[in-house]
Amino acid sequence: MPRKIKWRHDIHTILSTVRNSKIETWTRANVEWAFCVSRGSAQTIVKAVGDVQDLGGKHVVSRSSLLAYLEAMINADDLHLAHKTRLDTYEPVPKVKGLQIKVPDDLRTIMVRDLPPEVTLEPGRIEILGANSEMLVERLLLLAMALQNDLETAAQRMDPPRRHSERIDDELRAMFQDLAEREQRAAVSNGAPYRSSVCTAEKIAAD
Structure with missing residues (x-):
């Protein structure tokens, strides 16, 4: 006699819980929570739902597939x-074929200067060229190692050059000029030697 569900x-x-949930991709753990079942039972439910996808090594189903499964079970003469x-x-879910990339030991200490010409670092931009996915991933891995070993050099190439603004705001210049002239007039009227204590805009910009 088959085991009771x-x-x-x-x-x-359960149908209401899934329908009102904001979870779009359901993992085994999500099913375990919604159905209040054990880990093994949740895995069985995922299989029964069908349209199982592999996401980072985990088997998942979409919310729409799970809803369709529950509605089918409700409408079935024999659940x-x-x-x-x-x-x-x-x-069975087709296994995702992983890229087999092996970096030689002598490249594990790679520096930015050692990167191939197909990997370029420019201000605000990284470019990696390759004939196929395997070559691109291999060069991406080399770049990651170079960044780990030589981050300072990489940052110097990627960061935009710092520019000190040479433009001085006209209103700021006029304000300092007006203050200096007022000091000068006050000194002349008092018969005292004049020496400005006002910082000029040029001095501030130079600092």
Whole structure:
């Protein structure tokens, strides 16, 4: 006799939870929480939902697929049979082929000056050229190592040059000039030698 599906009496509540949730990509842990089931049962439910995708090594299903599964279970004449049929027709998720990149030991101490010409660092820009994905990833890895070993040089190439503004605001210049003239007039009227104590805009800019 097949095992009873423990969450069958809560299926309408589960449907409402999934429908009102903002989670678009459901992992095994999300299913475990919504259905209040064990880890193994959650993995089985994910398989029964179908349209399973591999996301960073984790099997996930979309919210729309999970909703469709729950609605199908509610409308099924025999929930247990419908659930079992889905499991029997489950297709394993294709394994994502990873790029096999191996960096030689002598390149693990690479510096920015050692990067190939296809990797360029310019102010505000990084460019990596390659004939295919494997070559691009390999050069990206070299760049990452160079940044780890020689970040200061990389920053000097990527940071825009600092420019000291040579333009002095006309209103600021006029204000300092007016203050200096007032001091001069006051000194002359008092018969005292004049020596300005006002900082000029040029002095401030120079500092």
